[in-house]
Amino acid sequence: MRGLVFTGVGQMEVRQFPDPIPGVGQVVVDIRCTSLCGSDLHNLHNPNLNHNLIMGHEGAGVVSAVGPGVTKVKVGDRVALYHVVSCGKCKFCMAGYAQFCTQDRRALAGIEHGTDADKVLVKEDNCLPLPDDISYAVGAFIGCFAGTSFSAMKKLAPNGLNTVAVFGLGPVGLAGVQYAHAMGARVIGIDCIPERLTLAEELGADETINFREQPTVPTLKALTNGNGPDRVYESSGSMQAQKDAIDACAVQGKICMVGFNGPMSLKTDNAPSLYAMIGKELTLMGSSIMPRQYHYEIVDFLRAKNIDLERMITHRFPFEQIEEAMRLFDTGKTGKVVIDM
Ligand SMILES: [Zn+2]
Ligand SMILES: [Zn+2]
Structure with missing residues (x-):
């Protein structure tokens, strides 16, 4: 089978690998769709990456082989892939929180071979049943960023009385825009890339702020009668955005931080922001995967609110063009980029 590996900083190639054979509790999924994620770009520019590992962790497809003891899926089932492979036994795994596994936490394209391939080998527990009316692309999204985004927005639980500021309009932010809009809130999107701002407006943002052209905090206040947004969703991971989120948030508002982009910096150089957090009685939450x-x-x-997550796809490529797709995605000027097998 074919699989994409990163061979050096900014370098990649498609290689041949032996087809995987499922062991006890494992299944092989024939990938139908794999989508590119911001963390792929972190890997592409990481000098310490394992250059023999197949990349990709957002995938969906059809079960093509099952190992001994597998009972939850069968050959022919449509499945999305949950990208964290965990022990299944610790207290967090037993509760469904594989992302906090304390015993054996792995990730597709982290330790295990990933989904940028014809086939992937996973535990049966990583298969999320995919109904016929949900596309493979949306399934791939749910297993990573669209699930991460949902878990974060659910913590904020906005309604029609709230204004949600969404910092960062990459895929996690854009899904956040769609969810917050569907939950009834007024949505303000913040980024500096015009293509992303336009896409956010198409997907349900009522207003957008280009922070290169307008100062973020004063503009957010001006748009909210001086109060600031009472719900803030921070998906960029930038220190400036984290500080702006706290400074802009309304009294007794809620902030959910889901962006992870380099060292988290709230411990240092942030006395004014944390002072604002205390003085305004803000609720500050973190959110990790789902x-x-x-x-x-x-x-x-998605069904009840008629949300089509495919609307954030701006480019689709066949697997033969995955290198071209990755380079385009690396420009930061696309929405979601999807590879169809
Ligand atoms: Zn992802
Ligand atoms: Zn565990």
Whole structure:
């Protein structure tokens, strides 16, 4: 089978690998769709990466082989892939929170071979059942960023009385825009890339702020009668955005930080921001990936609110053009880039 590996900083190639053979509790999924994620770009520019590992962690497809003891899926099932492979036994795994596994936490394209390939080998627990009316692309999204985004927005739980500021309009932010809009809130998107701002407006942002052209905090205040947004969703991971989120948030507002982009910096050089957090009685939350069982809730929510996550796809490529797709995605000027097998 074919698989994409990163061979050096900014370098990649498609190589041949032996087809995987499922062991006890394992299944092989024939990939139908794999999508590119910001963390792929972190890997592409990481000098210490394992150059023999197949990349990709957002995938969906059809089960093509099952190992001994597999009972939850069968050959022919459509599945999305939950990208964290965990022990299944520790207290967090038992509760569905594989992202906090304390015993054996792996990730597709981190330790295990990933989804930028014809086939992937996973535990049966990594298979999220994919109903016929949910596309492979949306399934791939749910297993990573669209699930991460849902888990973060669910913590903020905005409604029609709230204004949600979404910092960072990459895929996690854009899914956040769609969810917050569907939950009834007024949505303000913040980024500096015009293509992303335009896409956010198409997907449900009521206003957008280009922070290279307008100062973020004063503009957010001006748009909210001087109060600031009462819900803030920070997906960029930038220190400036984290500080702006706290400075802009309304009194007794809620902030959820889901962006992870380099060293987290709230411990240093932030006395004014944390002072603002205390003085305004803000609730500050972090959010990491999603508990696996949210898969069902997300599918129900997408159906009930008629949300089409494929609307954030700006480019689709066949697997033969995955290198070209990755280079385009690396410009930061696309929405979601999807590879169809
Ligand atoms: Zn991802
Ligand atoms: Zn565990």
